[in-house]
Amino acid sequence: MNRRTFITSSALLAAAGTALPSNLLARPAASEATPLDNIRNYKPSMQYRPMGQTGVLVSALSFGMMRPPFLPSGEPDEATFQTMVRHAIDNGLNYIDTSHVYSKGKSQGITGRILQNGYREKVWLATKFPWWQMEKAGDFDRILNQQLEELQTDAIDFYLLHAITIDGWNGAITRFNIPHLIEKAKEQGKIKHMGFSLHAPSPIFKKVLQYTPHWEFCQLQMNYLDVEYEAGLVGIKQAYDRGMGVIAMEPLRGGFLASLPPKAKAILETSPQKYHDVAWAFNYLWDMPEISTVLSGMSAMPHVIDNLTYAKHAAVEMMRPEERKILAQMIQHLRTDYNAVPCTGCNYCRLACPEEVAVAQLMIPWNQYKWNGNMEPAKRRIEFVHGGRYGNGVPACTQCNKCLPACPQGINIPGVLQEIKTTMKI
Ligand code: SF4
Ligand code: SF4
Numbered sequence: 001m002n003r004r005t006f007i008t009s010s011a012l013l014a015a016a017g018t019a020l021p022s023n024l025l026a027r028p029a030a031s032e033a034t035p036l037d038n039i040r041n042y043k044p045s046m047q048y049r050p051m052g053q054t055g056v057l058v059s060a061l062s063f064g065m066m067r068p069p070f071l072p073s074g075e076p077d078e079a080t081f082q083t084m085v086r087h088a089i090d091n092g093l094n095y096i097d098t099s100h101v102y103s104k105g106k107s108q109g110i111t112g113r114i115l116q117n118g119y120r121e122k123v124w125l126a127t128k129f130p131w132w133q134m135e136k137a138g139d140f141d142r143i144l145n146q147q148l149e150e151l152q153t154d155a156i157d158f159y160l161l162h163a164i165t166i167d168g169w170n171g172a173i174t175r176f177n178i179p180h181l182i183e184k185a186k187e188q189g190k191i192k193h194m195g196f197s198l199h200a201p202s203p204i205f206k207k208v209l210q211y212t213p214h215w216e217f218c219q220l221q222m223n224y225l226d227v228e229y230e231a232g233l234v235g236i237k238q239a240y241d242r243g244m245g246v247i248a249m250e251p252l253r254g255g256f257l258a259s260l261p262p263k264a265k266a267i268l269e270t271s272p273q274k275y276h277d278v279a280w281a282f283n284y285l286w287d288m289p290e291i292s293t294v295l296s297g298m299s300a301m302p303h304v305i306d307n308l309t310y311a312k313h314a315a316v317e318m319m320r321p322e323e324r325k326i327l328a329q330m331i332q333h334l335r336t337d338y339n340a341v342p343c344t345g346c347n348y349c350r351l352a353c354p355e356e357v358a359v360a361q362l363m364i365p366w367n368q369y370k371w372n373g374n375m376e377p378a379k380r381r382i383e384f385v386h387g388g389r390y391g392n393g394v395p396a397c398t399q400c401n402k403c404l405p406a407c408p409q410g411i412n413i414p415g416v417l418q419e420i421k422t423t424m425k426i
Contacts, residue, residue, distance in 0.1 A: 040056075040057075040094045041059075041089060041092060041122040042092065045312050046091065046094075047286075047312070047314040049291075050245070051158075051216075052216055052217050052243050053216070054216050056193070058095045058293045059094045059311065060286055060293060061093055061294055061308065061310075061314070062095035062096070062097060062247065062294065063093055063095070063096050063097065063296065063298060064097050064249070064296060064297035064298070065081075065096065065097060065099075065107050065111050066097075066346075067297040068103060069300060074390075076110060078110050078113070078114070080301070084298060084304045085114050086119060087305075088308060093123075093311075094122060095158075095295075096115070096123045096124070096125055097126040097127075097158075098111045098125075098126070098127050098128075099130070099162055100128060100129070100130045100147060101162075108127060108147055108150035111125075111150075111151060112152040115153075116152065120152070124158055125151060125153060125156060125158070126158035126159070127156055127160070128159070128161070128163075129143065129144070129162055129182065130162050131162065131176075131178055137176070144191075158193050158195060159185065159193070160194075160195045160197050160219060161173065161179065161182060161194075161196040162197055163199050164196055164197070164200055164204065164208055165199055165200050165204075167405065169200065169207065169208065179211055179212045180212070183214050195216055195217035195245070196208060196215065196218050197249065198218065198230060199409075200408075202230065202231055202235060205230065205231040206238070209238060209242065215242075216245065217239075217245035217292070218231075218239050218247070219247040219248075221248075221250045222249070222251070222285060223248075223251050223252065223253050223284070223285070224257070224280075224281060225253060225331065225335070229342075230408075236291070245292040245293075246292050247291075247292060247293050247294075248294045248295060250344045251281050251285055251294050253342070254344035257280075257281040258277055260330075261371035263333060263337070264334055267329050267333055268326060268330055271323055271326045276306065276310075278306065278307065279310045280327060282307070283313075283314075283319055283323075286314040286315060286316070287316065287317055289316045294314075338370055338371055339370060340367040340371065341370075341411055343360060343363035343364075343367070343409060344409060348407060348408060349406050349413055350390075352402050352405070353402060354400065354402060355392055355398060357391060357393070357394075357417070358390035358391035359403065359413055360390075361385045362382055362393065362394060362417070364381075365378040365379075365381035365382050375423075375424065379424045379426070382394060382420060382426065393426075394417055394420050395426065397414060397417045397418075397421075399417075400414075401414055
């Protein structure tokens with residue numbers, strides 16, 4: 001796929017139902033064209049791709065620490081998580097992504113411990129600055145120093161300004177000139193590469209890009225249903241053309257694309273080559289030269305094992321013409337025949353909710369009900385959430401609307417919860 005056909009594919013996918021571009025160029029994966037000594041933690045079973053112009057080659061699959069497995073107590077199951085993360089690293093994965101706020105602020109400490117015993121040196125470590133915690137000038141250094149301590153490292157390889165929103169960009173980020181503070185941290189050697197993640201519409205993305213020439217990478221939501229969402233495919237190309245690395249987050253849209261409804265599966269089954277739903281979603285992203293790595297928030301060992309298997313075959317322009325056509329047909333089906341809530345499971349609403357409503361855990365069975373029409377199992381799962389390890393369920397919602405500004409997907413959360421209540425008689 002050349003530059004022109006990439007953009008063409010964006011338009012075609014947005015128009016869903018039209019066949020994807022048919023040209024399939026034989027382009028070697030980075031691991032075939034690059035001296036292996038340059039690749040941190042190289043293993044023949046993993047593919048590696050350039051992170052923009054940083055000179056770093058990252059594994060095609062990267063590990064998001066956002067969704068650890070949990071103990072019955074509701075605490076992260078650190079022992080299991082360690083086994084999962086180290087297994088991925090042992091198999092060539094070399095990029096680990098955490099943040100200051102994941103797992104209620106415990107994720108960096110967990111990550112730091114998991115990366116002991118020589119694992120830190122095998123990976124590129126990423127964490128993020130929470131702009132919304134910036135209240136006074138000294139907060140940046142205080143938080144960064146805490147991050148270094150929790151991660152048990154002298155420097156963070158990839159440091160992101162976390163989850164830029166409209167309010168954040170028009171508020172604390174520019175008021176405190178946080179991009180400049182990150183540049184200074186780089187000069188001091190506390191971070192190696194600077195970037196950002198974003199949950200804001202395209203005009204804000206363009207402003208962020210133009211704010212400083214020093215951005216080296218960005219992390220954007222991308223999957224085959226979100227080609228026009230936020231920065232979208234056009235934004236990915238803009239970042240790539242500036243020489244930036246691009247990390248694709250939410251490749252499975254919070255897990256929805258990992259378990260497609262029967263009619264959608266049936267469409268994919270018409271492909272001569274058979275893939276799991278997850279592999280279809282990953283292959284769509286790996287197919288693009290613009291994507292440096294696909295970030296997966298793996299929460300169970302089978303996910304790790306399966307995803308590593310898919311990553312063995314990751315390559316630019318890996319999709320066959322007939323696969324592109326079939327995927328486009330399936331996307332058309334999903335867009336027109338269902339009305340799923342576009343929740344990615346990011347849990348920002350949970351942080352904002354005074355009643356601790358576990359919205360993300362409610363949206364999963366709700367969407368499954370929309371996809372398969374099976375109310376009873378969905379209702380059981382929805383009722384099970386209430387008072388459980390994730391928080392409270394539908395009855396706890398007071399319709400206070402405090403979660404609305406927190407949702408990067410712009411979901412009318414109280415409206416959906418009310419709909420669930422009415423439809424399922426909860
Ligand atoms: S509207 Fe409901 S879910 Fe949203 S913050 Fe209020 S109580 Fe929580
Ligand atoms: S409703 Fe919005 S904020 Fe809440 S988990 Fe889903 S996408 Fe995230």
